Amino acid sequence: xxxxxxxxxxxxxxxxAFVLRRAxxxxxxxxxGLAALATWEAEEPDLVVLDxxxxxxxxxxxxxxxxxxxxxxxxxxxxxxGDEAVVQGLEMGADDYVVKPFSxxxxxxxxxxVLRRAxxxxxxxxxLAGQLTLDRSRSEVSAPGRAxxxxxxxxxxxxxxxxxxxxxxxxxxxxxxxxxxxxxxDRTMLKQLIYRLRTKLDTELSGAANVETIPxxxxxxxxx
Numbered sequence: 001x002x003x004x005x006x007x008x009x010x011x012x013x014x015x016x017a018f019v020l021r022r023a024x025x026x027x028x029x030x031x032x033g034l035a036a037l038a039t040w041e042a043e044e045p046d047l048v049v050l051d052x053x054x055x056x057x058x059x060x061x062x063x064x065x066x067x068x069x070x071x072x073x074x075x076x077x078x079x080x081x082g083d084e085a086v087v088q089g090l091e092m093g094a095d096d097y098v099v100k101p102f103s104x105x106x107x108x109x110x111x112x113x114v115l116r117r118a119x120x121x122x123x124x125x126x127x128l129a130g131q132l133t134l135d136r137s138r139s140e141v142s143a144p145g146r147a148x149x150x151x152x153x154x155x156x157x158x159x160x161x162x163x164x165x166x167x168x169x170x171x172x173x174x175x176x177x178x179x180x181x182x183x184x185x186d187r188t189m190l191k192q193l194i195y196r197l198r199t200k201l202d203t204e205l206s207g208a209a210n211v212e213t214i215p216x217x218x219x220x221x222x223x224x
Contacts, residue, residue: 002026003111004045006036007077008054015177016049019104020111022160022178023129024136033057037065040072047115049107051077052085052096060088066180067093073118075110078101085174103184105157105178129163130223131208136160141200143208154179162221163213171218194219 003020007013008031017027026044030036033054040048042118048066052059059076066072076089076097086097095114097109110134122203127134131143139156140148161170179193198211207224214220 001047002028002043002045002116003050004036004043005029006031006033006039006048006054006059007051008032009051014188015104015109015174018161018174019108019178020049022157022164023108023111025111029100031055033059033062036062045072047073047075047111047118048110049075049077052089060085060092063092063094071118073114075107075114097103101130101184103180105179125165127160127210129166129221132163132205132221133160134163141205143205146205146208149200149204151200152196153202154193158193158197159221162219166209166221169218169220173218175218 004021005013005016005027007016007029010031013029013031017029020027028045030039034056036050036054037057050059050062054062056161063074063076065076070223074094076086076094078086078097079100083216088095095117097112098110119206127136132141133143134141135148136156139151139153141151141159142148158175161175161178172190176187176190179185180189194211201209201211210222210224212220212222
């Protein structure tokens with residue numbers, strides 16, 4: 001499944017793209033309305049996450065054009081839920097809307113729900129990284145010759161981006177946003193969650209992988 005994220009706030013666009021990739025979707029991005037239409041035509045995404053306030057061509061015009069020629073599901077991003085623009089967008093055929101500020105993980109859930117309603121189930125398959133296999137549908141991680149280890153929802157949301165970027169250092173703030181949303185966690189909470197995940201990997205999947213701390217930067221999943 002491929003998602004087009006159209007957002008002119010590049011920091012927010014990066015967080016949304018990161019969370020959607022972590023959820024198992026392919027992601028392409030655009031930062032203005034004209035680029036959005038060009039990318040939509042070239043990439044043929046399965047769903048569009050569309051900010052209403054865009055340069056060059058606003059989100060309503062983008063929505064109107066897409067809906068005039070295709071049934072691609074559209075989720076609008078807006079500052080206020082009562083905006084007249086939201087009503088116009090829904091009347092044009094947009095499938096849902098999300099009010100800023102929002103939790104990126106909530107947006108990922110909305111994306112899955114809209115895809116299901118559109119007859120495009122977005123259930124991600126197993127995620128592989130080194131010796132680890134993550135079954136996201138069952139919230140379990142395993143390694144060859146070992147019994148699967150059950151993960152809590154927070155541990156799952158933490159391990160996904162680490163596995164998607166295995167061997168690379170992920171900044172602490174990026175991991176916090178992936179697990180709790182942009183404003184939902186802090187570094188102390190992250191350290192505690194990293195400790196719990198490390199304990200499970202060390203005690204139940206010893207030798208499969210390690211979560212390495214990079215002082216002052218973040219964390220990386222590396223081979224044991």
